[in-house]
Amino acid sequence: MTAPANPERVLAINDLNVWFNTGRGAAQTTSHVVRGVTLNLAPGDRLGLVGESGSGKTTTILAAMGLLPSSAEVAGQILLNDRDILRGGEQTVAPHRWKDISMVFQGAMSALNPVRTIGWQIAEAMQIHGIAKGEDARHRVAGLLDLVGIRQTGASQYPHQMSGGMRQRAMIAMALACEPRVLLADEPTTALDVIVQRQILQLLVDLSERLNLALILVTHDLGVVAQTCQHGAVMLDGEVVEQGPVSDLYRQPRHPYTRRLFEAAPDIRAAATRPRAAADTDPRQLKADRLLSVNGLTVSYLRSRTFKDYFRGRHQDALIAVNDFSLTVARGEMVALVGGSGSGKTTALQAILGMVRPVRGSILLNGRDVSTLGHRQWRPLRRQVQMIYQDPYEALDLRFRVRSTLEEPLWAHGIRTSAKEREALVAEALDRVELSPADQYLNRFPHELSGGQRQRVAIAASLVLRPHLLLADEPVSMLDVSVRNGVLQLLDRLRSGSEMGILMVTHDLSTAAAYADRIVVMNKGRIVEQGGIAEVVTRPRDAYTKALLASIPDPDPEAGKGDPAG
Amino acid sequence: MRSAPYVWKRVGFALLTVYVSLTFNFLLFRVLPGSPVSRISRVPNASSELKDALIAQFGLDKSLGEQYLLYLQQTLHGNLGISYANRQPVIDNLVVAFSNTIPMVMTGTVLALVIGIVLGVASAVRRGGYIDHLGTNIAVLFYAFPTQFLGMMILIFFAGTLPSAGMSDPFAIGGSGWENLVDRIRHMILPVLTLVLTLFAENVLIVRSAMLETLGEDYILTARAKGVSRRRLIRAHALPNALLPIVTLVAMSLGTIVTGAILIEVIFSWPGIGRTLYMAVLKRDYPMLQGGFLAITIVVIAFNLVADLIYFKLDPRITS
Incomplete structure (x- = not known):
């Protein structure tokens, strides 16, 4: 690595503008996606680029790599060691790409080639840039894997043989293959569990300190920035509205948008101890109003039998997904089911919904055991239990107008009212999810709605049947931070003062703490802890809950100072 | 080794399928x-x-x-009965028929595959360019032609310039080995051309869409960011992934080609398996038909087995 000409500045983005052209000829429209962005990085600097989807943060760093599609027009300067690499187009960017500036992409599953080994993919980068070949490259790959904490055997593994966290580590190793001076990380931890997220962030901080690497971390999570970066830049509609040291952003935000972002980021301890309306209700009365009561539920998935099993007469091994699971939901109560990926929370939800048959245990819905019901017997009961899915983009049929989406459940359950009554039911459901006046939304297709509006439509499609129990599977994890609170508040309002209970699955303890009445923590198929919010958050008993709580990045940069992750 | 159980399982299934079809073949002619x-x-x-x-x-x-x-017992010993039509053992007739069909069908399929992949990849890489428009439109045009119509048109168009019937010139006796070979190849041109034109179109369209999908994947962006050249990007990153759906499709079509060549063989009087079956139907030659069906079943199963094994080789994600 040669010493940079200006030790104070390794990468500078000067007045960067990006326009996207869509359409052709007369129908061509130009959108200004990045507007005059200016950022400076010294070696070892860590800058957090925060913004919601569509704010232009990913476009900014793709421009720095010269990787924008041909429909993009770029103006401004990208200075690497005070030399503009953008001026000569592809010719001047190509030699620096990956060698001086490299990148870690968001989804490590899709960002790694599924039919090539990890070692092959890392070695390829070295080979292309003439750094190492053959035995030498193999040696370097081993060193890099060791640096990011992957076992030596990892080099001969394929991406699908690794866990999400390991894949992201491999991706980081690949980014470091040519000893770059700048690392751009695009939402590197978004798809990961909090505990794994913390490890990956820790690794990035560690590497940037050890290798004197300048790092731009693109994220929508203010907590992540506060705990890993020295500086932050907030983007809104393609502009950097505020940048500075993270503590300044947190303590004295100047721009109202920054303030709003911090307010939207839930502070788990404050949320846990805040007095709540639901606490007024007498717990004994809640017990009497029990809507859902699950006892000793065990669900297992069967492994398919192999030939050998047939010959030896061996039975299928069962993979136990949910083990001895018990919980209750009362009318008007919101219970949050928290756990990492693979903890069995979604399986539990599916069992309650009657989609997976449990091996043992009972599921009482309004006092009736539904765990043994067949498909036909379940049908009339489906009205009482409705589900909201994680991804509103996939949960809605793209060819259905809002009206058809909301009317379909009515048809399916044979609620044969007149057209006028149906209209009224649909309008009422839309009104309850705060999409009013209904006329404005009825004839729209999903692509004509924003993310938050789509999730509201999905909720309305459940509400139209007036269910007793609403199951919500990560209802806000796909939504932008500022929209999340709106949807969560909506769920909160829907259940309070009504008969409806909500069971919400989430991986995010802070969301759970802010809105639920009780928290149930799951790990490896078992419930490890459950109780009131304040109790679980402030006095966790189980080691897993403690680890989970410790991994949540605090938006206050000072909060984790005593702790190496911060 | 990850391969051993998978390979045995596939081979086992293939043998089982052959056995079931053998039994079916037996029962079918008992219930007639x-x-x-x-x-x-x-x-x-x-x-x-x-x-x-x-x-x-x-x-x-x-x-x-x-x-x-x-x-x-008899079937396993290769005794499939005696053909009513020419009083020869069915198995001998089948061997002759297949040995005539295979060179023609294989040449056609391989050519169609090569053209399909090259044109499909070129269309996908330069999406919206003139190669794409021209390639896709020509492919759709030929895709829409019925084989027999296309065969007739080619026959009419080239009759006189190229031999249009049979595998060799019956009057060219005593020519040198080289002359015989040239004669064979000249006879093969028209049927192979018809086969290629009917097959390549589907390949182009499938390769193009598989390639377009693959080129939109995130790992392609990663490879570009790494500085991988365009040529290498396609060869080393995109094609191995895009080939996966193509392998299955080609293998499935290989099986049907053997039977699908019936039309072409009839039009160009090619004494292959297709024409043999066609004649057997006309003459109600039951032993011949029974043997032919069995042979085709086995060929289809064999091609599917080959496809499974190739797929396994290409995709590391398959483990069982």
Whole structure:
């Protein structure tokens, strides 16, 4: 690595503008996606680029790599060691790409080639840039894997043989293959569990300190920035509205948008101890109003039998997904089911919904055991239990107008009212999810709605049947931070003062703490802890809950100072 | 080794499928109305002694179970019966027919595949360019042609310039080996051309869409960011992934090509398996048909097995 000409500045983005052209000829429209962005990085600097989807943060760093599609027009300067690499187009960017500036992409599953080994993919980068070949490259790959904490055997593994966290580590190793001076990380931890997220962030901080690497971390999570970066830049509609040291952003935000972002980021301890309306209700009365009561539920998935099993007469091994699971939901109560990926929370939800048959245990819905019901017997009961899915983009049929989406459940359950009554039911459901006046939304297709509006439509499609129990599977994890609170508040309002209970699955303890009445923590198929919010958050008993709580990045940069992750 | 259980499982399934089709082939001709004897003995003055003698000769006096075992035993020894039409063993007829069909069909399929992949990749890489428009439109045009129509048109168009019937010139006797080879190749041109034109279109369209999908994947962006050249990007990153759906499709179509070549073989009087079956149907040559069906079933199963094994080699995600 040669010493940079200006030790104070390794990468500078000067007045960067990006326009996207869509359409052709007369129908061509130009959108200004990045507007005059200016950022400076010294070696070892860590800058957090925060913004919601569509704010232009990913476009900014793709421009720095010269990787924008041909429909993009770029103006401004990208200075690497005070030399503009953008001026000569592809010719001047190509030699620096990956060698001086490299990148870690968001989804490590899709960002790694599924039919090539990890070692092959890392070695390829070295080979292309003439750094190492053959035995030498193999040696370097081993060193890099060791640096990011992957076992030596990892080099001969394929991406699908690794866990999400390991894949992201491999991706980081690949980014470091040519000893770059700048690392751009695009939402590197978004798809990961909090505990794994913390490890990956820790690794990035560690590497940037050890290798004197300048790092731009693109994220929508203010907590992540506060705990890993020295500086932050907030983007809104393609502009950097505020940048500075993270503590300044947190303590004295100047721009109202920054303030709003911090307010939207839930502070788990404050949320846990805040007095709540639901606490007024007498717990004994809640017990009497029990809507859902699950006892000793065990669900297992069967492994398919192999030939050998047939010959030896061996039975299928069962993979136990949910083990001895018990919980209750009362009318008007919101219970949050928290756990990492693979903890069995979604399986539990599916069992309650009657989609997976449990091996043992009972599921009482309004006092009736539904765990043994067949498909036909379940049908009339489906009205009482409705589900909201994680991804509103996939949960809605793209060819259905809002009206058809909301009317379909009515048809399916044979609620044969007149057209006028149906209209009224649909309008009422839309009104309850705060999409009013209904006329404005009825004839729209999903692509004509924003993310938050789509999730509201999905909720309305459940509400139209007036269910007793609403199951919500990560209802806000796909939504932008500022929209999340709106949807969560909506769920909160829907259940309070009504008969409806909500069971919400989430991986995010802070969301759970802010809105639920009780928290149930799951790990490896078992419930490890459950109780009131304040109790679980402030006095966790189980080691897993403690680890989970410790991994949540605090938006206050000072909060984790005593702790190496911060 | 991850490969051993997978390969054995696939081979096992293939053998099982062959066995089931063997049994099916046996039962199918038992449930047909009338026995072979009643058909053969339908001659004037056929005595009942003759009938009984025939029944004994064919082993039809034995129980169904015994007949079944006998059938399996004989089939495994390669005895598929005697063709009614030319009094030759069915197996010999099949060997001749397949050895005539395979060079023609293989040449056509391989050419169609190569053209399909090259044109499909070129169309996808330069999406919206003139290669894409021209390639896609021509492919759709040929895709829409029925084989027999296309074959006839080619026959009419090239008749006189190139030989249009048979595999060799029946009057060219005593030519040197080289002359015979040239003659063979000249006879193959028209049927192969027809086959290529009917097959390549589908390949182009499938390769193009598989390639377009792959080029939009995130790991392609990663590879570009790493500085991978365009040529290498396609060869080392995109094609291995895009090939996965293509392999299955090609193998499935290979099986049907053997039967699908019936039309082409009939039009160009090519003495292959397709034409043999066609003639057997016309002449009600049951032993020939039975043997032909069995052979085709085995060929289709074999190609599917090959596809499974290639797929396994290409995709590390398959483990069982």
